[in-house]
Amino acid sequence: MLKIAVKPFAVACSVVSLLALTACSGTNAGSPSAGNGGDEGGSPSGSESKTVSLSVMTSDRFLELAKQKFEEAHPGIKVDIKEYAAAPAMGAKGPNQMIVTKPDPKNTEKYVSSVGTELMSGKASDIIVMSGLPYKKYADKKLLENIGELMSKDASFQMNNYYTDIFDAMKYNGALYTVPVKFGLNMWxxxxxxxxxxxxxxxxxxxxxxxxxxxxxxxxxxxxxxxxVYPLGRIEPDQLITLMLNSSFAKFVDGDGKKAKFNTPDFIGMLKLAKSMYDDKIIPTDNADPNNVVFNPKANVMMYLDMYSMPKSFFDGKAAYYDLPSENGTGGTAFTTSMPVAINSKSANKKEAWEFVKFLLSDEMQSARELSGFAVNRSGAKAQTESLKTLGTGEGAAGKGMRLNINGKELALQPASDQDIAAIEKKLNNVKTYAESDLKIAGIVSEETAPYFQGQKSAEEVAKVIQNKVSTYLQE
Known part of the structure; x- marks a missing residue:
C-alpha cells in the first residue's frame, strides 16, 4: 500500500502515482440511453434540449469539470454521466497523509459486463469509456463509430495539434474506434x-x-x-506475467483480436523465462531494500509531476527512465490509457456526442490540472509541462514550499528547468506503441499460470489450457 503525504495539500487528488491511481469521484449519475431525442446528427434549436449520456466505471473531477464547462458553452445540450462504481476510498491517516487503494476488480468486471450487455442490446450510452472493454470485438459488430472519420470531416479539429502517433497506435483495421483522452507511460x-x-x-x-x-x-x-543487489524489485508472479503479456500482447493475440497464439514456443519460452527470474534470484523472494534493486518494476508514469519528481525521489535521486522490455519489436515508448472513449454507432445523438468528445480533447480541457494524466493535445501538454516551472514558488496550483513524503522520505520540490521540460517533451514525442490489454485474457493467463509458478504443472500444460480458454473467449 502506498503512503503519500503532501505539504501543503495543494493538489486535488494524488500527487505522485506509482501505480495507476483512481481519481477523485464525482457525484453526478444518470441513466444510459442510445437515443435521447432528436434526429441523428441534428442540433438543438429553440427550446429543444438534448442529453448526451456517458458511461464510465468511476467518474472523476476532470469529467465533472468538462460536463460543467461544456453545458455552459452549449446551453441546448446536457451531459448525463452514469457512474457504475464509487471511487475507492482515500482515507486520511495522520496529518496531510492519504492511504490510496486500487479499484476493486469486481467493480471492473461488473462494468465490463454491464456495458457490454447494453452495447449488444442497443441500449448503451452515447459515449462509452472503454476501459477493460474489448473494443475490437464491438467494432467488428459495427457497434462503435469511427472517430477518425469524424475528426477528418470536422474542419475545426486540427489533427496537427495532437500526438498523432498515439491515435495511430490505437487504430484497428485503419479506423479509430476509441480515442484516449489521456495516457500513462510504461517505463521503469x-x-x-x-x-x-x-x-x-x-x-x-x-x-x-x-x-x-x-x-x-x-x-x-x-x-x-x-x-x-536484485536486478528487479519484488513483484508477484501473477503481476510479472501480466506485465510481460501486456508489453507483448500483439505477439500472442492477432491484431484483429480473433486468434490466440499461446500454445506456441514463444509463450512457453516466456513462461519459463518468468519463472527463471525467481529461481535465479533476479527477483527477491521478499521485499528487498528499495534502494538495493536495479529497476523498480512498479514505477509506471501516470502524470507530469510523476515524470519530473520520481527520478529525484528514488535511488537517492540517482534514477533514470527506461522503456519496458517487449517482444513486439515496434519500438518507441509504450503507453496505456485509463480513459479511452468511444461513440455508440447506434446513438441518435452522434453529432452532440462528437462535440463532447472533441471538447474533452480541446486545448482548454487538456490543459486542466484535473486531467491527471498526460495530454494527447500538444497545446495542453505544453501548458501542463510549463506548470512544473512554478513548483515551490507559490505560483499556480503547486503552491509554495510543496513537499512530497514517499514511503517515509520527504522531498521538497524545486521548479523544473528548461532542460527538465525538454527531456519530458522528448520522451512524449517518442510514444508510439499501445500497450494493449484485455482484462479477460489477462485474468485467464494470471489464473492458469499460478500452478506453473507453484511447480504443479509444466509450462506446456499451462499453455494448452490458456490457448483453449482464450480461443473460446475470442470466438464468443
Missing part, C-alpha cells in the same frame, strides 16, 4: 548508482535481453547467500 526507473556506465538499448530490448543483462549484476560480495 533504473538505479544509476548500480548501472553506472552500463549501455542499455531500451528502444528494442526483449525480456530475454533483460534477463541476460541482469545476470551480470548478481554478485554476493559479503557472502551472505543473497545478491548484493
Amino acid at each position: 526507473l533504473g538505479n544509476q548508482a548500480v548501472l553506472g556506465s552500463e549501455k542499455i538499448d531500451d528502444t528494442k530490448w526483449t525480456w530475454a535481453d533483460f534477463k541476460a543483462i541482469a545476470g551480470r549484476w548478481l554478485t554476493d560480495q559479503n557472502k551472505d547467500g543473497k545478491p548484493d
Whole structure:
C-alpha cells in the first residue's frame, strides 16, 4: 500500500502515482440511453434540449469539470454521466497523509459486463469509456463509430495539434474506434548508482535481453547467500506475467483480436523465462531494500509531476527512465490509457456526442490540472509541462514550499528547468506503441499460470489450457 503525504495539500487528488491511481469521484449519475431525442446528427434549436449520456466505471473531477464547462458553452445540450462504481476510498491517516487503494476488480468486471450487455442490446450510452472493454470485438459488430472519420470531416479539429502517433497506435483495421483522452507511460526507473556506465538499448530490448543483462549484476560480495543487489524489485508472479503479456500482447493475440497464439514456443519460452527470474534470484523472494534493486518494476508514469519528481525521489535521486522490455519489436515508448472513449454507432445523438468528445480533447480541457494524466493535445501538454516551472514558488496550483513524503522520505520540490521540460517533451514525442490489454485474457493467463509458478504443472500444460480458454473467449 502506498503512503503519500503532501505539504501543503495543494493538489486535488494524488500527487505522485506509482501505480495507476483512481481519481477523485464525482457525484453526478444518470441513466444510459442510445437515443435521447432528436434526429441523428441534428442540433438543438429553440427550446429543444438534448442529453448526451456517458458511461464510465468511476467518474472523476476532470469529467465533472468538462460536463460543467461544456453545458455552459452549449446551453441546448446536457451531459448525463452514469457512474457504475464509487471511487475507492482515500482515507486520511495522520496529518496531510492519504492511504490510496486500487479499484476493486469486481467493480471492473461488473462494468465490463454491464456495458457490454447494453452495447449488444442497443441500449448503451452515447459515449462509452472503454476501459477493460474489448473494443475490437464491438467494432467488428459495427457497434462503435469511427472517430477518425469524424475528426477528418470536422474542419475545426486540427489533427496537427495532437500526438498523432498515439491515435495511430490505437487504430484497428485503419479506423479509430476509441480515442484516449489521456495516457500513462510504461517505463521503469533504473538505479544509476548500480548501472553506472552500463549501455542499455531500451528502444528494442526483449525480456530475454533483460534477463541476460541482469545476470551480470548478481554478485554476493559479503557472502551472505543473497545478491548484493536484485536486478528487479519484488513483484508477484501473477503481476510479472501480466506485465510481460501486456508489453507483448500483439505477439500472442492477432491484431484483429480473433486468434490466440499461446500454445506456441514463444509463450512457453516466456513462461519459463518468468519463472527463471525467481529461481535465479533476479527477483527477491521478499521485499528487498528499495534502494538495493536495479529497476523498480512498479514505477509506471501516470502524470507530469510523476515524470519530473520520481527520478529525484528514488535511488537517492540517482534514477533514470527506461522503456519496458517487449517482444513486439515496434519500438518507441509504450503507453496505456485509463480513459479511452468511444461513440455508440447506434446513438441518435452522434453529432452532440462528437462535440463532447472533441471538447474533452480541446486545448482548454487538456490543459486542466484535473486531467491527471498526460495530454494527447500538444497545446495542453505544453501548458501542463510549463506548470512544473512554478513548483515551490507559490505560483499556480503547486503552491509554495510543496513537499512530497514517499514511503517515509520527504522531498521538497524545486521548479523544473528548461532542460527538465525538454527531456519530458522528448520522451512524449517518442510514444508510439499501445500497450494493449484485455482484462479477460489477462485474468485467464494470471489464473492458469499460478500452478506453473507453484511447480504443479509444466509450462506446456499451462499453455494448452490458456490457448483453449482464450480461443473460446475470442470466438464468443
